[in-house]
Amino acid sequence: MNTRSLVSITDYSRADILDVLQTASRFEENPNSNLLAGKVVASLFFEPSTRTRLSFETAISRMGGRIVGFSDASSTSTSKGESLKDTIKMVDNYCDLIVMRHPLEGAARFASEIASVPVINAGDGANQHPSQTMLDLYSIYKTQGRLENLNICMVGDLKYGRTVHSLLQAMSNFSPVFHFISPRELEMPASYKLFLDKLQIPYHEHRELDEVINKADILYMTRVQRERFADPLEYEKVKNVYVLRNSMLAGTRENLRILHPLPRVNEINEDVDENAKAYYFHQARNGVYTRQAIIFKALGLES
Numbered sequence: 001m002n003t004r005s006l007v008s009i010t011d012y013s014r015a016d017i018l019d020v021l022q023t024a025s026r027f028e029e030n031p032n033s034n035l036l037a038g039k040v041v042a043s044l045f046f047e048p049s050t051r052t053r054l055s056f057e058t059a060i061s062r063m064g065g066r067i068v069g070f071s072d073a074s075s076t077s078t079s080k081g082e083s084l085k086d087t088i089k090m091v092d093n094y095c096d097l098i099v100m101r102h103p104l105e106g107a108a109r110f111a112s113e114i115a116s117v118p119v120i121n122a123g124d125g126a127n128q129h130p131s132q133t134m135l136d137l138y139s140i141y142k143t144q145g146r147l148e149n150l151n152i153c154m155v156g157d158l159k160y161g162r163t164v165h166s167l168l169q170a171m172s173n174f175s176p177v178f179h180f181i182s183p184r185e186l187e188m189p190a191s192y193k194l195f196l197d198k199l200q201i202p203y204h205e206h207r208e209l210d211e212v213i214n215k216a217d218i219l220y221m222t223r224v225q226r227e228r229f230a231d232p233l234e235y236e237k238v239k240n241v242y243v244l245r246n247s248m249l250a251g252t253r254e255n256l257r258i259l260h261p262l263p264r265v266n267e268i269n270e271d272v273d274e275n276a277k278a279y280y281f282h283q284a285r286n287g288v289y290t291r292q293a294i295i296f297k298a299l300g301l302e303s
């Protein structure tokens with residue numbers, strides 16, 4: 001693997017995370033530069049995306065780079081049967097960096113082992129979404145003034161939710177207490193609970209959001225992802241299991257902020273949007289600065 005790739009959030013040490021967050025704050029102060037002048041970034045989206053693709057492409061544009069790629073794999077030779085291996089070998093010829101989203105878990109790791117240029121994982125199936133995690137951490141730091149010793153409540157699809165898997169691993173560097181709120185069918189996978197057990201990081205599992213909402217510093221809502229269910233009936237059973245409403249925020253901590261990687265469907269009622277504790281739209285904006293910082297690190301740039 002190219003050592004500058006970001007495939008899993010565990011590719012970053014605690015020091016790397018803090019370094020990227022500091023760089024992101026510099027990009028927030030001054031987003032426009034020519035740091036990527038003469039560089040070409042390939043943006044390969046084999047799965048739909050709004051925020052991740054557009055914020056990466058905004059980040060690249062604001063740094064003076066050029067973008068090649070696709071947002072619909074059906075328009076590529078993948079539809080003629082070309083393998084991912086061959087696709088990556090071709091794209092590697094054309095660019096300085098690959099940003100890739102793919103439905104298969106492990107696809108980004110596979111690409112990073114083939115490519116000579118760094119690969120940034122923009123989401124691989126239910127596995128990892130490390131650039132999302134960096135913008136989540138940036139949002140947590142900005143709203144809480146620290147990353148250490150926070151009560152992090154993760155709500156919804158904890159089984160298939162790649163954003164919560166990456167965030168759990170990253171936050172484990174900062175002595176959190178986790179609360180997992182999910183139906184039985186969508187519990188946090190055992191492998192992630194084992195990861196926490198080994199680090200002696202406390203976590204509590206709940207079925208009801210009411211049990212824990214007043215303890216939360218961060219309420220991380222997630223969408224139940226229809227596209228991850230093999231059986232549509234199983235999706236129907238759990239799709240509306242948690243709906244956050246404005247009335248539920250009475251009595252919550254002053255510092256509480258509500259995050260969501262987005263898109264949302266029904267899990268946050270629109271009456272929450274005007275509440276000062278709702279941070280999810282600003283969170284998405286932070287994606288530009290953190291992705292600028294990730295690219296800066298991946299390419300070993302100097303300001």
Ligand code: CP
Binds near residue numbers: 048049261262263
């Ligand atoms: N948060 C996120 O990954 O959103 P998109 O699917 O729109 O990129």
